Amino acid sequence: MDLDQLRTFDRIVREQSFTKAAAYLNITQATASMRMRALEQLLGVSLFVRGRTVSLTDQGMTFLPFARRMIGTAQEAREALRRVERGRITIASLRSLVSPLVTESLLRFQEKYPSVDVVVNEGRQAQIAEMLHERQSELGILCWPNLEPLAVDLVPLLTMRERVPLVVAPEIAAKLPVRPTLASILDHVPRVISLRWWQVEPEGASAFTRMAQTSVELPTGPARRLAIKGEGTGFFVQSAIADDLEAGRLVEIQPVDAEPLHRDTAMVVRSLAALDRPMLVDFIREIAGECARVGTILDSRLEDLLPAA
Structure with missing residues (x-):
């Protein structure tokens, strides 16, 4: 046949x-x-x-x-x-980082490589680890350190720390005392918005959810809208709400009885042999620049990937 x-x-x-x-x-x-x-x-x-x-x-x-x-x-x-034959790059990224890290990087990359196909897959931590394990993607952006047993041999090229502030709508912030506590915040909002930013949720975020009368777990988009309407409060990664904070649609609150939270993520490959491809290195360099803009670089195996200071 x-x-x-x-x-x-x-x-x-x-x-x-x-x-x-x-x-x-x-x-x-x-x-x-x-x-x-x-x-x-x-x-x-x-x-x-x-x-x-x-x-x-x-x-x-x-x-x-x-x-x-x-x-x-x-x-x-x-x-x-x-x-x-034309060239192809595959990336797997946490959903929350596709827009802040990959979008602008992709635009600049395709100006240099207009004929190269780029595939960007998004998902949760376990899905990203599986894509890397099954070699469906050659570059990954995920929480670090990786706790998924499916992919234990990942090589971090760069690790980034991003703030995860607690935010409320402006009208809620105006009612809060100068030095608010978690309890005083919950007196003015009906629910806590829970977002799975971490592999293991920090105790501070878990305790805040337990204190609330009600909580809701939502994707980032609906969660933002709920917070902007004053119908909830929650911990958001900085990159997800940067525009809202700048525009005044949301206000960051630092409770006196809670430690500041952060999330660490990494750009990873299965093997450093992946860096033998110059066009992949160029894309990594573009994403590294966005990482430096969005958060704090904690470690980099390849210092030359970072933009010049």
Whole structure:
């Protein structure tokens, strides 16, 4: 069974004619007939009811979706190989860091490499670790240190610390005492918004959630809107709310009875051999620059990836 046989079979079905199918494929009718006889012999069934018109047998109807699936898979494989020839980079990132770290980096990278395909996958920590483990992505951005047992051999290229402030709507902040406590904040908001920024939630964040009468766990977008409307408070990574803080839609609060929180993340590869690809190194350099803008660089294996001071 080969692709020529499958494509001929599919075209005969579409055209309902050996003659029209042969003309479409730019082959002789004899070649089309020969391919179908060979395919039927291989499968051990008759695929067509031949006569003035051509129709499928029950066996042909059963085989058709499988044939088209094989044709589609072959086309996808061929396109994937073409992309490899052009160049391809795959990244897996925590959802919360795609916008602040990858978006602008990608724009600058594609100005330099306009023909290179870039695939950015987003997800939670376990999903990122799985993509790296299965080699679906060559570069990852995830919480650090990584506690997922699926991918224990990751090499950190750069680690970044980002603040995770507690925020409320301006009208809520205006009602709070100069030196607020966690309890005084909860007196003015109906619920705590819980966001899974960490692999293991810090005790300070967990204690705040336990103190609240109600809590809700939401993705970043809906969580921001809830906080802006004054319907909740929560700890947000700085990059997720930087624009809201600057515009005054949210206000950072530092309770006197809570320690400041942070989240550490890392840009990782499975092996330093990945850095043999100059275009990947260029993309890493762009992301490193965004890391320096968004947070504090704690460690870098490759100092030359960081932008000059």
